[in-house]
Amino acid sequence: MLDKGKDLRERLCLAKTNGGVCRHCNPCATLSGWGGAGAFSDGKLTLSPEVGGYLEEYVGQDHLEELITYVDGIYRDFGAPAEVYGSTDGDEYADLVRRAVFAGLRIVPVPIRHLGTGRCAEVLRRMEEYLAPQVEIRLNCPATAILAEKGRVYGVRVADGGLLRGQAVIVAPGREGAAWLRQEAKRLRLEMAVNPVDIGVRVEVPAAVLEPLTSRFYEVKAIYYSKTFEDKVRTFCMNPGGEVVMENNDGVVTVNGHTHAYRKTGNTNFAVLVSKTFTEPFKEPIAYGRHIASLANLLGNGVIVQRLGDLCAGRRTNPERLAKGLVRPTLKEATPGDLSLVLPYRHLVGIVEMLQAFDKVVPGIYARDTLLYGAEVKFYSSRLSLSPCLETRVKNLFAAGDGAGVTRGLVQASASGVVVAREILNRLGG
Incomplete structure (x- = not known):
């Protein structure tokens, strides 16, 4: 996993100590780093397929409802509160x-499960601690280019000039990285729609x-x-x-x-x-x-x-x-x-x-x-043209989350990642 920003514990917006005036840090500590912009958000988990993005257009309502239930369970496993608001009974x-x-x-x-500012960061920190022994996580490591040949992805170029190869690449840059993704899509001749x-x-x-x-x-x-x-x-x-x-x-x-x-x-x-x-x-x-x-x-x-x-x-x-x-x-x-x-x-x-x-x-x-x-x-990102499993026209290049323009909220963004992960696991044999 590559992230252009810092670890969650090191993310500090200097505007808060500068009278609210942005210092134009690169990368932005509010938007980039472990947990993305969601780490400092209000942390609302909207448990309905009607809001939060366009994922239903790709996977259908029944499948999206199953994904929302699955994603909600993961958030609860890592500390989301039990209470759900918004009952339509009565x-x-x-x-x-x-x-x-x-x-x-x-x-x-x-229906809404509310994490709240503060608890949202705690949940994301626990997720990082769970993943760290199993996944190589490179922070302060922006990807600069998606590498493809003959219609198939083979890796990414990172800022220090290094090349990372992979059978599949998932691009999930969030809204902060939407402009970069749009540039890469243009270079790779991938079709995009305006949201x-x-x-x-x-x-x-x-x-x-x-x-x-x-x-x-x-x-x-x-x-x-x-x-x-x-x-x-x-x-x-x-x-x-x-x-x-x-x-x-x-x-x-x-x-x-x-x-x-x-x-x-x-x-x-x-x-x-x-x-x-x-x-x-x-x-x-x-x-x-x-x-x-x-x-x-x-x-x-x-x-x-x-x-x-x-x-x-x-x-x-x-x-x-x-x-x-x-x-x-x-x-x-x-x-x-x-x-x-x-x-x-x-x-x-x-x-x-x-x-x-x-x-x-x-x-x-x-x-x-x-x-x-x-x-x-x-700022909703331009939407990439994607298959039902969120694959671009470049083989094994997948796009997920708000940066790809298919979601606009924590739950559907998380669910889009699950769609991609399941498809890659299936191609690798389970």
Whole structure:
């Protein structure tokens, strides 16, 4: 196993000791290293084939459900908690769905096992300790090129110039390595499709507002189609008692949210994202998302925070208005400002409409003091053309995880690795 980053114990983002200012470390300690970006994530295991990627298109729903059960069992073996949220039994769920229908929302039922920031890293460390005696793990060892001849892979070139040969190669570089994989795919003449880009805001409200839902379901995933543009708008990554955090994506600062496993705040946050799929001739959705996020960085020196009431009134939030609000921001480094100078009009309309609709399900969401942080951008990688066992057109070259564009979450990314491993074992004779 090759990883361009450091061991989990050595991964330290220097921006945290530099006032939130990125030092452009290479490789990025937040995104690269043992456990990838997931090591410092909120650690939600979404146990449903309906969310987390496109793996169902390759393996079918029944097989994906089996894979999710298998992967979930592995996480539990290494320390994931026993509790699962999101039961669809009983009158509470039926009432939630009914209220959502009248508001124009579709609720996606998602059982969730929550690791929490902190515990996620502990689970990944135990996995490393289990694998280390059995697998050669090379850290600080980036692969620079995939080597193939006559339509068959035979190894990889690493940064020190060395050549590693193998009967099969699995490429799983995560979103941080998606650009490198795209370059390699172009060089190897592998076909790629453009995935959507999700752009929006992180919403923060008092925990009491969402407590009736989060105490039972932990997270509610809702989908809405805007009346004005018919764009898909969805809620994502709900964090009860959580905190809003900055996330560095190769020098561009975006916003995210966590719930720590061992400490809670008085707020709950979640994302509202607008999905756009671009058509010809545009083929750079990641560049588009980075540009939007960079506007917030330019105007706010990182992340901008604005009260919903100020946004709707057409004015910027300043420190005085923010201090008067009911909601105390958990991201202290965010700069009070005006998100209408950052987000496209089409996205802002969809976000406001979604919050108005969600307020009919959860009164208190569409409130003057609700905080909006921006920009939140989900950089989904371009998707490689793959077979049902996730093999590229180069024989024995497989691609898995978010970097290959086939998944966008911990569970389906893990399941994609299992698909590839089983196929290689089968070819090697069991």
